[in-house]
Amino acid sequence: MTIRTRFAPSPTGYLHVGGARTALFSWLYARQHGGTFILRIEDTDLERSTAESVDAILQGMTWLGLEYDEGPFFQTQRFPRYQEVIRQMLKDGQAYHCYCSKERLEILRTEQMARKEKPRYNGKCRQGVANPPAGVMPVVRFKNPHDGVVVVEDIIRGRVVFQNSELDDLIIARGDGSPTYNFTVVVDDMDMNISHVIRGDDHLNNTPRQMNMLKALGFTPPVYAHVPMILGPDGARLSKRHGAVSVMQYRDDGYLPEALLNYLVRLGWSHGDQEIFSIDEMIKLFDVTQVHSSAAAFNPEKLLWLNQHYIKDGDPKHVAHHLSHHLGKLGIDPSQGPDLIEVVKAQRERAKTLAEMAINSAFFYRNFDSYDAKDAATHLKPEVEKPLTQLRESLAALPRWEAPTIHDAVSGVAEAQGLKLGKIAQPLRVAVAGRAISPPIDVTLTLLGRDKTLERLDAALEHIRIQPVTA
RNA sequence: GCUCCCAUCGUCUAGUGGCCUAGGACGCUGGCCUCUCACGCCGGUAACAGGGGUUCGAAUCCCCUUGGGAGCGCCA
Secondary structure, eight states: OOOEEEEOOOSSSOOBHHHHHHHHHHHHHHHHTTOEEEEEEOOOOTTTOOHHHHHHHHHHHHHHTOOOSEEEEEGGGGHHHHHHHHHHHHHTTSEEEEOOOHHHHHHHHHHHHHTTOOOOOOOTTTTOOSSOOTTOOOEEEEOOOSSSEEEEEETTTEEEEEEGGGOOOOEEEOTTSOBOHHHHHHHHHHHTTOSEEEEEGGGGGGHHHHHHHHHHTTOOOOEEEEEOOEEOTTSSBOOGGGSOOBHHHHHHTTOOHHHHHHHHHTSSOOBTTBOOOOHHHHHHHOOGGGSOSSOEEOOHHHHHHHHHHHHHHSOHHHHHHHHHHHHHHTTOOTTSSSOHHHHHHHHGGGOSSHHHHHHHHHHHHSOOSSOOHHHHHHHSOGGGHHHHHHHHHHHHTOSSOSHHHHHHHHHHHHHHTTOOHHHHHHHHHHHHHSSSOOSOHHHHHHHHOHHHHHHHHHHHHHHHHHSOTTO
């Protein structure tokens, strides 16, 4: 059997982490079986769908690396096909026109709720309407069976049984003739030969209706896998008020796509005690049937930890590639300064995000505007003028500008002055980096280069001389 | 309200009847390392929602309660 999975977002917003997770699961499933992954844009809601959202979703998929083999297909371009199926169903008596007004339906719903019943269409027009009211564009409803049950053999939920008596005749075409969601899904899954539908469990209740329509059309339903939703850290359904839910927001905040993917794959699924999964490992080890049936809460701290891990252990070249995007946002051109890959190697252990790393690395590429006030007050004091002056001479005289010789020079001056290394390294650090945070001082100076180092040392000495002696 | 789904540390999870005085990870926290910030290393904190069964034996199976979630649209 050929495996064909699909991701079918509606373009009414950005790609959010919940969607990204179901997309990942579908993609993984297709990849591990040598199958096909299809992207389908469900834009039948003309009111809410936007081209910007389509772009945002495509962009998110690309950034995550979830490449699709077919698509993107747009449902709005398949209207003729839906009309064709609707006509056929009407003709075969599997669907019928309904002239009930929205108002009447609303009253019906209210009455049913008052009677503590599940609100549903009562089938008024099901047997045909003798005198269709003039000027009313009827909707088309699917004739759902009255009796029997629909059994969903969900590969992550297990067997779920629905009574047909609980289901009503859903609308498959609006008054204006446009098809509705539950219907287009059925036609598309059928036409696209989808073998496995992996989607959010908010669709579990739609499944029996879809299966009934598939059956009416003579098509064997695909295998279903309903993955639980993602909850916010507070246990409520994940939403915008929980902060970042957009995939692209994570890019902008300095996350690596592999970190997000790794975080998402471990949400509701595990492989023993393993926490770190490369894409290849995910493809090899992921098992949809083992996905938890309970909802999982999104934990930003753990994502951050994973991001740090990938920054720290990832290929420096790869990290540098993504870092340059963030340096660019700071107005920095990484080609004007030390080799970015070397900067990454120096900084990788001290940043949880690329945005943070960019800020921490800015001083390599441009002069800082001012010293961190607290760090300057602590370290750029009159008593370091002498050691720093001596250090300046020592550094200026070095035959070669490389880490070991720089280190020897710094510790040599410290020793000569009877100071611990930190007593000289810290002022030096503030002098060149603007604050008391940087990679090891010898590495920092090596990357910064001799000219800038001496230049900034001179500026620091000047700063020490002109500051008021009251301190 | 009705239907469906779910329930192990704060969070993600291991666990599929004895290996569990419940393991790992994030977080938090004590210590070590140290030129800063970090990384790393060692240690600590903390859970089977409650009640009934089944069984020689239950976190694991069944039922009930409670608590969460989803659906019930001419939205997807």
